[in-house]
Amino acid sequence: xxxxxxxxxxxxxxxxxxxxxxxxxxxxxxxxxxxxxxxxxxxxxxxxxxxxxxxxxxxxxxxxxxxxxxxxxxxxxxxxxxxxxxxxxxxxxxxxxxxxxxxxxxx
Numbered sequence: 001x002x003x004x005x006x007x008x009x010x011x012x013x014x015x016x017x018x019x020x021x022x023x024x025x026x027x028x029x030x031x032x033x034x035x036x037x038x039x040x041x042x043x044x045x046x047x048x049x050x051x052x053x054x055x056x057x058x059x060x061x062x063x064x065x066x067x068x069x070x071x072x073x074x075x076x077x078x079x080x081x082x083x084x085x086x087x088x089x090x091x092x093x094x095x096x097x098x099x100x101x102x103x104x105x106x107x
Contacts, residue, residue, distance in 0.1 A: 002045055005031045009042075013057050020083040024050045058082065059095045066092075066100050067107030073100045 012030035016022055027050060028038035042050045058080040065076045077088035092100050 002041070005033075005041065006045060010057070013054070014061075017058060017061055017081050018079050020078075020081045022054065022081065027054070054081075055091055056095070059092055062088070062092060062100070063096065063103065066104050073104075076100065 008031045009027060012027065013022075016026075024039065025035055028035045031038065033041065039050055042048065042053055046053050046056075048056060062076055062080045065071060065079060066073070069076070071079065073089070074085040077085040080088075082088035082091070089100055092098075092103070096103055098106065
């Protein structure tokens with residue numbers, strides 16, 4: 001079922017979140033689907049493309065780390081799978097409306 005697939009996918013993501021090189025094929029393989037079927041499933045379940053979904057999960061994890069840890073923002077960006085801290089900060093601000101440091105101050 002879709003619930004099972006999403007659970008498997010989220011488990012895979014949490015184990016591999018720091019890997020900046022995760023590909024859609026890796027995610028599809030993790031839930032035993034072909035790339036095209038996987039893309040359609042994720043789009044229909046989440047309303048996002050797989051790439052946007054992965055970024056969303058990474059930002060959610062980053063929100064936790066920003067508010068609950070003292071790690072430097074650049075280290076958090078690597079921990080959640082971004083290879084460029086500046087790009088991470090842009091994505092974070094786009095999703096949350098705040099820069100990571102503003103978010104930390106408000107938490």
